[in-house]
Amino acid sequence: MLLTLKKDIIYGPVHSRRLGRSLGINILPGDKKACPFNCVYCQYGWTEYHTTRIDGSLCLPSVEEVKKALETALINLKEPPAFITFSGNGEPTLHPDFDAMVESIVSIRNLLAPAARTAILSNSALVWEKPIQVSLSKLDSRIMKLDCGSPLLFERYNQPCSGVDLDLITQGLEELEDVTIQALFASGETGNLNTQNIEEWIKRLKRIKPKAVQLYTLDRDYPDKTLEHANDEELSNIKSQVLQASFPAEVYSRL
Numbered sequence: 001m002l003l004t005l006k007k008d009i010i011y012g013p014v015h016s017r018r019l020g021r022s023l024g025i026n027i028l029p030g031d032k033k034a035c036p037f038n039c040v041y042c043q044y045g046w047t048e049y050h051t052t053r054i055d056g057s058l059c060l061p062s063v064e065e066v067k068k069a070l071e072t073a074l075i076n077l078k079e080p081p082a083f084i085t086f087s088g089n090g091e092p093t094l095h096p097d098f099d100a101m102v103e104s105i106v107s108i109r110n111l112l113a114p115a116a117r118t119a120i121l122s123n124s125a126l127v128w129e130k131p132i133q134v135s136l137s138k139l140d141s142r143i144m145k146l147d148c149g150s151p152l153l154f155e156r157y158n159q160p161c162s163g164v165d166l167d168l169i170t171q172g173l174e175e176l177e178d179v180t181i182q183a184l185f186a187s188g189e190t191g192n193l194n195t196q197n198i199e200e201w202i203k204r205l206k207r208i209k210p211k212a213v214q215l216y217t218l219d220r221d222y223p224d225k226t227l228e229h230a231n232d233e234e235l236s237n238i239k240s241q242v243l244q245a246s247f248p249a250e251v252y253s254r255l
């Protein structure tokens, strides 16, 4: 079964394999996935609102609403979360007030949960835009998607909106400090698990110089039924190649 969308602004804390106890923030609509990608493996199903710019037709939470929701959640939690994480129903950087959201979340964290770290799970689609880079750099942790090295495969696997370009994404990630790369590998007709793609992907990692690389495969349901999950050996093999390129890497095995 596909994952249901997050109805509320705050969800969790969830136990995340990569972040530990993480309080999620969804700044996208509660009834639609809004994303510049339409990944063949997306646990929420196909993208309903496929865009690089959100217009007034979507009902988005305001900075004030997000601020109040986070304050209430933190006040009511018995113990603070390890992370406060922008994630949710699509790509958080699409929100037109993303920078104000970041500033607001950081100041509430400082006040109510100073030991918690702030993070984002982003698909990197807009990372080449300077204002987005500035906002991302205000967070403690940037976990940015890069699944493909080959532009052709990127079109097939992540199905970006027109104008979203793998070379621009790579350049944007190169310009960002302290980036953690997240990559989902899957085999099958539309999968990204092939030698040539992995070689090209490693070349991009060498340009980006990530501080860590997170590797995983399909865990939940996914819309493209021709896909198959990568096995442990395949993921360890990719991990060895990343380590050989001198970047720390971790495999997050299936649930």
Ligand code: SF4
Pocket (backbone or CB within 6 Å): 035, 036, 037, 038, 039, 041, 042, 043, 044, 047, 089, 090, 091, 123
């Ligand atoms: S980037 Fe994330 S939310 Fe968007 S389609 Fe891909 S997996 Fe789904």
